[in-house]
Amino acid sequence: xxxxxxxxxxxxxxxxxxxxxxxxxxxxxxxxxxxxxxxxxxxxxxxxxxxxxxxxxxxxxxxxxxxxxxxxxxxxxxxxxxxxxxxxxxxxxxxxxxxxxxxxxxxxxxxxxxxxxxxxxxxxxxxxxxxxxxxxxxxxxxxxxxxxxxxxxxxxxxxxxxxxxxxxxxxxxxxxxxxxxxxxxxxxxxxxxxxxxxxxxxxxxxxxxxxxxxxxxxxxxxxxxxxxxxxxxxxxxxxxxxxxxxxxxxxxxxxxxxxxxxxxxxxxxxxxxxxxxxxxxxxxxxxxxxxxxxxxxxxxxxxxxxxxxxxxxxxxxxxxxxxxxxxxxxxxxxxxxxxxxxxxxxxxxxxxxxxxxxxxxxxxxxxxxxxxxxxxxxxxxxxxxxxxxxxxxxxxxxxxxxxxxxxxxxxxxxxxxxxxxxxxxxxxxxxxxxxxxxxxx
Numbered sequence: 001x002x003x004x005x006x007x008x009x010x011x012x013x014x015x016x017x018x019x020x021x022x023x024x025x026x027x028x029x030x031x032x033x034x035x036x037x038x039x040x041x042x043x044x045x046x047x048x049x050x051x052x053x054x055x056x057x058x059x060x061x062x063x064x065x066x067x068x069x070x071x072x073x074x075x076x077x078x079x080x081x082x083x084x085x086x087x088x089x090x091x092x093x094x095x096x097x098x099x100x101x102x103x104x105x106x107x108x109x110x111x112x113x114x115x116x117x118x119x120x121x122x123x124x125x126x127x128x129x130x131x132x133x134x135x136x137x138x139x140x141x142x143x144x145x146x147x148x149x150x151x152x153x154x155x156x157x158x159x160x161x162x163x164x165x166x167x168x169x170x171x172x173x174x175x176x177x178x179x180x181x182x183x184x185x186x187x188x189x190x191x192x193x194x195x196x197x198x199x200x201x202x203x204x205x206x207x208x209x210x211x212x213x214x215x216x217x218x219x220x221x222x223x224x225x226x227x228x229x230x231x232x233x234x235x236x237x238x239x240x241x242x243x244x245x246x247x248x249x250x251x252x253x254x255x256x257x258x259x260x261x262x263x264x265x266x267x268x269x270x271x272x273x274x275x276x277x278x279x280x281x282x283x284x285x286x287x288x289x290x291x292x293x294x295x296x297x298x299x300x301x302x303x304x305x306x307x308x309x310x311x312x313x314x315x316x317x318x319x320x321x322x323x324x325x326x327x328x329x330x331x332x333x334x335x336x337x338x339x340x341x342x343x344x345x346x347x348x349x350x351x352x353x354x355x356x357x358x359x360x361x362x363x364x365x366x367x368x369x370x371x372x373x374x375x376x377x378x379x380x381x382x383x384x385x386x387x388x389x390x391x392x393x394x395x396x397x398x399x400x401x402x403x404x405x406x407x408x409x410x411x412x413x414x415x416x417x418x419x420x421x422x423x424x425x426x427x428x429x430x431x432x433x434x435x436x437x438x439x440x441x
Contacts, residue, residue: 214410
C-alpha cells in the first residue's frame with residue numbers, strides 16, 4: 001500500500017534507487033539506459049560531480065531567501081550567463097520552477113506589456129495545433145495538444161490555433177519544402193486578419209515541437225516569415241524552448257538555427273539538468289524597458305521565483321555545458337544517432353519518419369508506411385511501447401498515436417549530452433527488440 005497519488009492512478013512503478021551518468025538503477029538493481037533524459041531534462045547526465053558539488057555548497061551556504069525581499073548570487077550569475085547567450089544585448093531573465101510557470105509568466109508579460117502601452121484589447125494568444133505549452137490552466141488552454149485538451153472538456157479557454165509546420169503530414173504533392181514553409185507561415189497572417197490584429201497579444205510556438213509530435217522541426221524559412229508577420233501586425237513572438245532549448249538541438253537556443261529573434265523565450269527541463277526544479281522566461285530589452293519607463297511594473301510572482309539553490313544548479317549545468325564543450329558532442333553524437341537510426345530502421349515497414357536535430361530525435365510509427373496511416377487506437381501502440389521499453393531497460397519517451405487526430409505513435413529521444421557511441425549502439429539493440437515485440441506481432 002502507498003499514500004502516493006501517482007501520475008498514473010492505476011500504474012505500478014519501479015522505485016528508482018540511484019543513478020550515474022547515463023543510467024538509472026531501481027531498488028532491485030535493474031539498470032535502465034536513459035535515452036530521453038527523463039523528459040529531455042538530464043542534459044549533463046546523472047550525478048555529475050561538479051553540479052552536485054555546486055548544489056551542495058549552495059545549500060550549505062544559503063538554500064533559500066525569498067526574492068520578494070532579496071536577490072542572491074546564483075540568480076544574478078545565471079541571469080547574466082543566459083543573457084550573454086542571447087542574440088541581442090539587454091535581455092532580462094525571470095526564474096520560476098517549471099515550464100508551465102515559465103509559459104504562464106510569458107503570457108502575463110505579453111498581456112501586461114500591451115496594457116502598459118495602452119492597448120488592453122490585445123489579449124488573445126495564437127498557438128499551433130499539436131503544440132504543448134504546459135499543464136497549468138492557462139498553459140494548457142493555449143496548448144494545441146488535442147488529447148490533453150479533451151480530458152478537460154469545455155473548461156479550457158479556446159483561443160485561435162493554426163496548423164504546425166509539419167512537412168511529413170502536410171506537404172502537398174509537388175510542393176517544394178520552401179513553398180510549404182511559406183504557406184504554413186502565412187496561415188498565421190490569415191488567422192490574424194480573421195481575428196483582428198488589435199485583439200492579438202502574441203504568437204507562441206516551439207522551434208522544434210517536442211512531446212506532441214515527436215521532434216518536428218520547422219522547414220527553413222518558416223520562422224523568418226513568422227517573425228515578419230508578427231512585426232507587421234505588432235504581435236509579440238514567444239519561442240517555447242522548454243524541451244528543445246538549453247543546447248538540446250546543438251545550439252544553446254533552438255531559435256538560433258532558424259534566423260529569427262523572439263521577443264520572449266521560455267526555458268526549463270535541461271536548464272538545471274534535473275538537479276533542481278528551474279525554468280526561465282527571457283524577455284528582450286524592449287519588453288522590460290516598457291514596464292520600467294511606463295511605471296506600470298510587472299505584477300507577477302511565485303514563492304520560488306529565483307530560488308537560490310535551483311539557480312545554483314542551473315549555473316553549474318550551464319557552466320559544465322560550456323567548459324566541457326558539450327554542444328560539440330550534441331552535434332557530433334546527434335549525427336551519429338540519426339545515421340544509426342536510419343541504418344537500423346529506415347526500411348522498417350512501420351517506421352514512417354526519422355527526424356530531429358542534435359540530440360533531439362524522433363521516430364514516427366505508422367501502420368502503413370505508404371499512406372502514413374496510424375495504427376488503430378485500440379491497439380494501444382504507445383502504451384505498449386512504454387511498457388516494453390521499461391521491460392528492456394530503456395528510458396525513452398513514447399507519445400502520440402491517434403488515428404482520430406491522424407498522428408502516428410512516436411518515440412522521442414533526448415539523451416544526456418555526455419552520450420557516447422556505445423550508448424547509441426545499445427539503444428539500437430534495445431529498440432530492435434522492442435519493435436520486434438510490439439510492431440512485428
